[in-house]
Amino acid sequence: MTIRTTLLATAACALGLPALADEVNVYTTRQAFLIEPVMEAFTRETGIKVNLAFIEKGLVERLKSEGDRSPADLVMTVDIANLNQIVEADVLQPVDSAVLEAAVPEALQSPDNLWFALTTRARVIYASKDRVADGEVTTYEDLTDPKWKGRICTRAGVHDYNLALLAAVIAHDGAEKARAWAEGVKANLAKKPEGNDRSQVKSIWAGECDISLTNTYYMGAMLADPDQKAWAESVRIVFPTFEGGGTHVNVSGIAMTKAAPNRDAAVKLMEFLVSPEAQAIYAEVNHEFPVLEGAKRSDLVASWGDFTPDALNLTELAKLRPTALKIMEEVGFDN
Structure with a gap:
């Protein structure tokens, strides 16, 4: 995935254009360079393209405005306050996935499967x-x-x-x-x-x-x-x-929108993001801790020592x- 792909995807999202079946559209408050490496790994493994739309402010308002016409499949953001705000806006759908539930500790996922943590800080x-x-x-x-x-x-x-x-x-x-x-x-x-x-x-x-x-x-x-x-x-x-x-601890997390035009591909991406490979990549780029038990920490993060969340x-x-x-x-x- 290139910056050009990201920009084109952002424009498509803004115009409400339909997504292709082999794509996943992600609204994110995290800058592209923080998540592009792990998305590129997903595309290499599955052939599914990931289109990122960086939304610094007004994410909830945008999702509410777009409603069931939203091209967004997934939302990625940081901090439980932001995740809870999206939950309260009633723009998400639950994701029942044995992979996600097994990988993410219970304290770091929504009881109703509306969001799952990807990393902790x-x-x-x-x-x-x-x-x-x-x-x-x-x-x-x-x-x-x-x-x-x-x-x-x-x-x-x-x-x-x-x-x-x-x-x-x-x-x-x-x-x-x-x-x-x-x-x-x-x-x-x-x-x-x-x-x-x-x-x-x-x-x-x-x-x-x-x-x-x-x-x-x-x-x-x-x-x-x-x-x-x-x-x-x-x-x-x-x-x-x-x-x-x-x-x-607090988290970065992911959730699926109610609209999700590419639901099956979006679930695949969510499950990939809690795999050992993806956890190591995503956590290292962000200097955060993986949520998956046993996933490799970066050398720098490991040097800070162990702790009990x-x-x-x-x-x-x-x-x-x-x-x-x-x-x-x-x-x-x-x-």
Whole structure:
């Protein structure tokens, strides 16, 4: 598959042109270079072409507008909040596949088979190599310890990544303890929450704070960027756990639209994406963790060490997002 193919497919989707029987049309919020390698592998194996339409914003609105005339067979996006938004828009159909159900852990798939995770990313702590000792922080609850006062950086508390983490705190400890946790972390902030995850690591490198909440895959992205490599090399990844739980994870996932003009081919693609070959390719390009047990991690991702993912079902966490948002706003986390 070439960029030209992708652009032609995008145009066809925009015009609502019918898809060919040997093609699959995918709407994705992930940029083409992140998923083209695994799609090319699928085409080599099956002869089925994959047309990618990159939709940065307005994905749900577009699917609702197109309705049963949509040329999209599949939707690929990241974060449980986004997946749940698509579910609530009622534009998906369930996929009953023994292959998918066996490959994807139960906590990482929709109970009604509306979406399946393809990779995971952990919400972890990036700690200064110079100013934070090994073992000094091991749990999410540790972040409220007064010893971290003025030493924590994070992006906005109302960002999806942090809301998902707070939803997990609610699920483990209840809303009142989650509120106390948010207040405790806020009290320890070195500065007002702002910027993205990478800028938090830059702040550690610059000495503005000592630890940050950041997703794992940003380490790979920063190491590959000459302008950011020094930031990445100034920190190490710590996989914190909840007391009595594991490390909080989120997902990239895939779902089938109700319209799906090429349903059989789309199912083949979904099943291919959880195969050992595809899991290794997709996870390596994105610096993420495969969902298939035993699938090969990239050497870089493997170098970060092993961890135990939290067992909470992500669908349940999505239901707690409104409560998490309310808490963040009430404690004035971003003020």
